[in-house]
Amino acid sequence: MPNLTTSLNAHPASPRAKVLRVITRLNIGGPAQHVVLLTAGLRRLGWETDLVTGRVDPDEGDMGDLALSAGVRPVVVPALRNGAGPLADLRTLLSLYRFFRRERPALVHLHLLKARVLGGLAARWARVPIVVETLHGTLLAGYYAAPLTRLLAALERWLARRMDAVVAVSPAVARELAAARVVSGPRVHVIPLGLDLERFRDGAARPTLRRSLGAPAEVPLVGIVGRLVPIKGVDAFIDAAAQIRRRLPAAQFVVVGDGPLRLDLERRAREAGLAGQVHFLGWRRNLEELYPDLDLIMLTSLNEGTPVSIIEAMAAGRAVVATRAGGVVDVVEDGVTGVLVPPRDPGALAAAAVALLNDPERRRRMGEAARSAVLPRYGAARLVEETDALYRALLAQRGRRS
Helix, strand or coil, X not given: CCECCCCCCCCCCCCCCEEEEEECCCECCHHHHHHHHHHHHHHHCCCEEEEEEXXXXXXXXXXXXXXXXXCCCCEECCCXXXXXXXXXXXXXXXXXXXXXXXXXXXXXXXXXXXXXXXXHHHHHHCCCCXXXXXXXXXXXXXXXXXXHHHHHHHHHHHHHHXXXXXXXXXXXXXXXXXXXXCCCCCCXXXXXXXXXXXXXXCCCCCCCHHHHXXXXXXXXXXXXXXXXXXXXXXXXXXXXXXXXXXXXXXXXXXXXXXXXXXXXXXXXXXXXXXXXXEEEEECCCCHHHHHHXXXXXXXXXXXXXXXXXXXXXXXXXXXXXXXCCCCHHHHCXXXXXXXXXXXXXHHHHHHHHHHHHCXXXXXXXXXXXXXXXXXXXXXXXXXXXXXXXXXXXXXXXXXXXX
């Protein structure tokens, strides 16, 4: 990938406005997919647009290859990363300022907190005409103690006042911003996440999971996909698995993902008597080959902007059991496209899972309803269309030709 600190040829003049998109890092998850698909899609509409990103942390999966496969070659700012320290942040700020001054974009669009802070400062310093931020979730519930949460809310207010538009990826995120008095009203635009969901349709890929695990078709198989970090609440999945096994002794479980809590979760599974029954698979990119073999997908998060894993599972026609947290309630219609339970309640998770595992017909109906709900709502084409419309409206307000 090109490096911002090395030479980077300026782009030739374009009949359309230039847009630069900045994200803290392209780690595995919804935001990385979102910015790659958005950058590639807007280019197809004729926008002159580039993606700027920092480095992925060592314990995270890297989606840089997704960008390259989509024809997006990101510009890398080496010092842009979480926990890099004040000197690295200053270097990032100066690098972004120089880059913006050189490229002279009409619009800069920022994603994830570190990029939103440093990119926002650099863009205003460089006199970029229009600056937009997308909040893929907030850190205002479930993450930190009250004093730090208040400080983060104050930072978000300060940032929002400097933006021409604030994009929330779900109505729940917009509600959180309004409740915390961060921003509300006409400057907030709800544009749901956009993902490549076609690969999850029936028949798009041959399932491989049961064969790799040696699990026959009659064995109940329950999975969870995500980062192994505290906000994802995966400890509740392990505790629920133990309860499910007491009622369905043949059941097995898979954890797809990685993170700092992996060793603790593996130990928790062993102590619960689940050794050999909970399979930790690490990061997997071939999820379209895994979901069809799962009878049920769980999500145990304490907070979510938009729950990518269950959107993908629903696109694959899978029934889901998820916590009623953040943007989950905007994705799952309780009792129709999935089952919602309170966070931090392994007993409720287990009860809902056992009921669905014992009722294949209900799972089938729920999976079909789920697929019909998410395919049109969370596809990449809709994301590109709505973002294109937002950019045109903002540029028109500024009298700029888009």
